[in-house]
Amino acid sequence: xxxxxxxxxxxxxxxxxxxxxxxxxxxxxxxxxxxxxxxxxxxxxxxxxxxxxxxxxxxxxxxxxxxxxxxxxxxxxxxxxxxxxxxxxxxxxxxxxxxxxxxxxxxxxxxxxxxxxxxxxxxxxxxxxxxxxxxxxxxxxxxxxxxxxxxxxxxxxxxxxxxxxxxxxxxxxxxxxxxxxxxxxxxxxxxxxxxxxxx
Amino acid sequence: xxxxxxxxxxxxxxxxxxxxxxxxxxxxxxxxxxxxxxxxxxxxxxxxxxxxxxxxxxxxxxxxxxxxxxxxxxxxxxxxxxxxx
Numbered sequence: 001x002x003x004x005x006x007x008x009x010x011x012x013x014x015x016x017x018x019x020x021x022x023x024x025x026x027x028x029x030x031x032x033x034x035x036x037x038x039x040x041x042x043x044x045x046x047x048x049x050x051x052x053x054x055x056x057x058x059x060x061x062x063x064x065x066x067x068x069x070x071x072x073x074x075x076x077x078x079x080x081x082x083x084x085x086x087x088x089x090x091x092x093x094x095x096x097x098x099x100x101x102x103x104x105x106x107x108x109x110x111x112x113x114x115x116x117x118x119x120x121x122x123x124x125x126x127x128x129x130x131x132x133x134x135x136x137x138x139x140x141x142x143x144x145x146x147x148x149x150x151x152x153x154x155x156x157x158x159x160x161x162x163x164x165x166x167x168x169x170x171x172x173x174x175x176x177x178x179x180x181x182x183x184x185x186x187x188x189x190x191x192x193x194x195x196x197x198x199x
Numbered sequence: 200x201x202x203x204x205x206x207x208x209x210x211x212x213x214x215x216x217x218x219x220x221x222x223x224x225x226x227x228x229x230x231x232x233x234x235x236x237x238x239x240x241x242x243x244x245x246x247x248x249x250x251x252x253x254x255x256x257x258x259x260x261x262x263x264x265x266x267x268x269x270x271x272x273x274x275x276x277x278x279x280x281x282x283x284x
Contacts (some may be wrong), residue, residue, distance in 0.1 A: 004235040011227045067225060068266035087278055102263045102274035103224035 005066040009036040009106075016107045020078035029060075029108040037062045041073070041110050045153065046118040049173035050145035051079070058113065058152065059089075070100035071109060078177075080141075080148040080184060082122040088183075091116075108160030129185045138185065144184045151180070165190055169197070216246050218254045224275050225259035233259045248283040251276050 007059050013036070016022060016029045025044060032038035041058040045051025057076040073096055075089035083092045095104060095117055125131030134141045145163050149155035164187055167180035172195050186192040218230045223246075230250050233244035234256035247257045253275040255263075264280060265273045271280045 007235045008227050065266070068263055101272070102259075104274075105227075125272060 005062055005064060006036045008067055009039075009062055012106050013039075016110075017101075019107060021107070021111065024113065027107070029106060029110070032053075032177060039106070041106070041113075043110055043114045043117070043127070045149060045155065046114055049118050050142050051074070051117045051149050051153070052155065054149035054155035056117075056153055058110070060109075067102045067104075070096050071106065072096075073109065078143040078148060078152040080126060080130055081117065082120045082125045082134045083116060085127050086130055086148075086184070087127075090126055092121075114172075133185075133187070140187055144188070148180075162188060169193065178193070218246055219252065220254065223256045223259055224253070225255050225263055228256075230254070230256075233234040249273050249278075250283050251278045252283075 012032065013029060014156070016027070019027075021027045022029075028042045028043070030040045030042075039062070039156055040062040041060050043056050043058065045054035055077070056079060059076050060094065061072040063072065063108060072090060075084055078086065078089070080086055086092070093112065095101075095109070095112055097173050119187050120134060122131040122134045130141070132185060133144070143159055143162065146155065146158040150158050162183070165183055166176060168190065169183065172194070174182075179193070182191070182193040182196045186196055201210075216230045220230070222229050223234065228235060230246060231240060233240040236258055237244040246254050248254045249260075249261060251273045252280050253273050255274075260280070263274055272278065273280045
């Protein structure tokens, strides 16, 4: 890695570790190794959202051209959100693409992602299925997002009815995660989810 | 009165950049130091100002502007970058 990228990440890392947000357990940043080109970020789900009380892990890779190009960030924790792929964790956020500016930092990126959890942009989706559900049936979206937060991000237990639907698909021999994804995509309709899993 | 300096003497002076910030927003190194590609602060690694009043090491801002394909914007405020005369 070039001098500037590594030197900057070292300074940024210290900056985040000492920041108020870390003290308040809102964001954390960990180094994967001593090369300063791979980090793991964690953000707390914002209160009063379906992600509240969950902790979401992010993979952060620093390109050699940093800070002239943005860090490459994706969700490691599975999440149900219009701007994040429920399959790969890929994120659709302008500042991680063409709106990046060299004055932004890992701290501002983590805070922006936290803000994205509180304010989805369903008209600029990364996951079209989630975005459609968000626009057409918000209450199902909310229930699903809460359920995913409980299962994958350590959030509070939400709706036992959804758990029992997953169990019945599991009993039919389907993988739990696949059953969850299928039910989530098909509005928790067991018949349509089964049909989807078979095809 | 006549003063005679007998022994050798060395003049010492200190200087600082007058910037509105402590660190360069691009490399995040102190303005009193130089950008990560230089060894000595001073005239070889000067600061430059944009018309938006934001200030960077010249080497850092030039690298940023060269990395921008369409619009050349200030990395701080996203206004169009123009060097202050």
